[in-house]
Amino acid sequence: MAKPGQIPAEPDREPRAQAAALPWRRDAGGALEVLLITSRETRRWVIPKGWPIKGLKAPKTAAREALEEAGVEGAVAKKIGVYHYDKRLSSGRLQKVRVGVYPLKVETERENWDEAHQRVRRWTSPQEAAELVHEPELAELLRGFAPE
Incomplete structure (x- = not known):
């Protein structure tokens, strides 16, 4: 139990929504590659994602995040799935995110x-990407990813 004035560590019950882009391409030999970036604070491997942007639907938000966080632009396709994680807010509180x-x-x-000086990009196979990310549901999405 939290002491008076202390923020509880347990996450909020209702998840908040974010939209993420899974940038992909084919290499010269036709092999599928996906793009991971490092998070700004923990330096873990992630995909570009962010909170909803007023006036933009989720796919457009995902595309905007890909541009700002990873410096890539392209065509966005239909949602392929969801994953969940707990985000530590600046207040110290954990927020469940879908x-x-x-x-x-x-x-x-x-x-x-925009964020080139804050992040590292890495093109890799979906299988290797699945080994690099920490979120099990995201890893599962990466393992099964087969565009077109």
């Missing part, structure tokens, strides 16, 4: 983008 995942076929990869 993330909708939208494949993004990368058409442009920028050398410079």
Whole structure:
């Protein structure tokens, strides 16, 4: 139990929604690659994601996050699934988050983008990406990812 004035560590009950892009491409040999980025604070491997943006539907939000966080642009497809995680807010509280995942076929990869100095990008196979991420449901989505 939290002491008076202390923020409880247990997560909020209702999950909040985020939208994520799963950037992908084919290499010169036709093999499927997905793009992971590092998170800003923990440096874990993640996919670009964010909170809803006023005036944008979830697929457009996912595309915007891909541009801002990973410097990639392309065509967004229908949602392929969801995963859940607990986000630690600046207050110290844990917030349950439900993330909708939208494949993004990368058409442009920028050398410079908004968060280039805060993140590292890594193109890899979906199977290797599944081993690198910490969220089991995201890993499962990556293992089964087969666009087109």
